[in-house]
Amino acid sequence: MVQVILLLTVVIYFLGCKGAATSKDAIVTNDRSIIGVLSQEQSFYLHTKYPEENYTSYIAASYVKDVEASGARVVPILIGKSREYYKNLLKKLNGVLFPGGATYFKQSNGYADAGQYIYEIAMEMNDAGDYFPIFGTCLGFELLIILASGRGTPENRIRCYSYSNMPLDFTPDFRNSKMFVEAPHDVVDILATEDVTVNAHQFCIVDENLVAFNLTKDWLVTSYSNDDYGVQFIASIEHSRYPFYGVQFHPEKNSFEWKLSKNYPHSFKAIKANRYFMDFFVNECRKNFHTFANAAEENTYAIYNYEAKFTGVLGSQHHECYFFEPRGVNKLI
Template sequence: MYSLIFLTLILSFVIKLTICNERPVIGILTQEVYWSGFRKSVPLNSSYIAASYVKSIEASGGRVVPVFTNRTTKYYIDMVRKVNGILVPGGGCAFNISSGIGRSTNEIFQIAKIVNKLNDHFPILGICLGFELLLMASIKGKFPFSKCKAQNMNLPLTLVPEMEEKSVLFRNMPKDIQNILLTKPVTANHHIKCMRKTNFTSMDLDKFWNPITVNEDKDNLTFISIIEAKNYPFVGLQFHPEKNAYEWEKDDPHSWSAIYSARYFFDWFINECRKNKHRYIKKSTLKNELIYNYPTTYVGKMHSVFEQVYFFNE
């Protein structure tokens, strides 16, 4: 299905079109309303993107297009052709790779692996659910997680010692940001599934990924909180850096140091996307697909975990 020859043909003309990219366009995956807290308020055939992810990308100098769920492989190949990277957001799903955002993530993961093997730098950033789905995609949809209690926890990161020099995130990270992340409770955790180190090894995830940081849940269970692919520009964060500046329903960290350090992850991601040379051939197509074509809806008054959401009629 993911023919190397086919992808070479469809991508080759795009890669040569531009020498540098100071106008990155980022695809953000939509997800089904069914798994959200506001599913009773909107049609179940809708999908959504939390506005905090869009704002975070824009604050780092990128533009956003929605990448829709439950589309064809051809659609996802076409989206990879046009955008400079993909963000897989947090949320909820059925935790399989046959439907919804799980399938979308798996399709893009497989396509992006081939694209990167062609020396075409294509980054993926997964946050919380995205972190989990990237792990599952790398082991053919197997479920590697354990139950845990890491809801509503603001935590400092613990860097795996041997990863300080290996990590693409940490080796060039400014010292003041690193100090904040490693000493202050600035990462917002909202998950009940954890990636334990024992499962990470036993399920061969360590063959594809490096574990970069760890944390402990309310029962002192140690879980992996940042992963980086060994040979691809793929990064997963179990915590939510987008919440520090843009979400207010929970007791997430909103201090200056929390917002300043969270900004680093999106700045890093957008800089990685600037290395990618894909672009929309027609500006009119880009303008028609940008997130600006869709209104935001204030859902904070519904006691949602989000303040604003983009809804899409699938």
């Protein structure tokens, strides 16, 4: 009897080890992810602070830090380039972040044109079985929906004013989404009950925008919020087929933006809950296996080639910013 028990124990042990090894080996991820962050047209305010340099574009450093805090590196994606530039760069990157900001979509050779190239190339990659994620924050989220709508006139978004911190009103089926299926219960509880999401927008996407362009089959709404005048807008969304995600609020600001007048929530709970979004996105990017040719090429493209400037001390809403492609003194000033 003892021998039988010992034999069974040995069999169970080896089966368990084999099963565990098989499960572990099946999960292969790219743990050296590099994510592109799209730049945008230089803001008028920041241009007045750096008139001699006449920079063409910038990225708020909070987005870069947010990506890095989740375990990935950043490559800046410049605006005003050819489709070939974006196609070649996306072959080296593992995902792209469309950041928030204050530029217009009708400007040529800027944020929106670059975003359209990236969006179309990413769809082509995913259709070919090459898993390539995109995440849009605030303006970036609006751009995703407008690109899906065909980027026509008038733009498929509405005027909407929200400068408040608020909770999320989750949809009944939000747990069926890729973004929230594995979200920890305590994170969901914080997001659903406390004023921890930072809103700062003058436009938004509402259900009618999705209906008007037949987007309800392709895009899954997972939460809503209300603007300062009671308008219900879509707060989080994802594509049903592609790994494309968007949030109208700003998860990066809780940890990395500090302007006193903005009253961003910096509590432990607020930071914990908002960290979830970039952690989720970077984990999605780990499913992509694009690489640069070598470490030297990585270094050539990396954000580390640029110096973040302390713009908060100049009155900017962004504590730090990266600037790109200076073109000398603007003669119009």
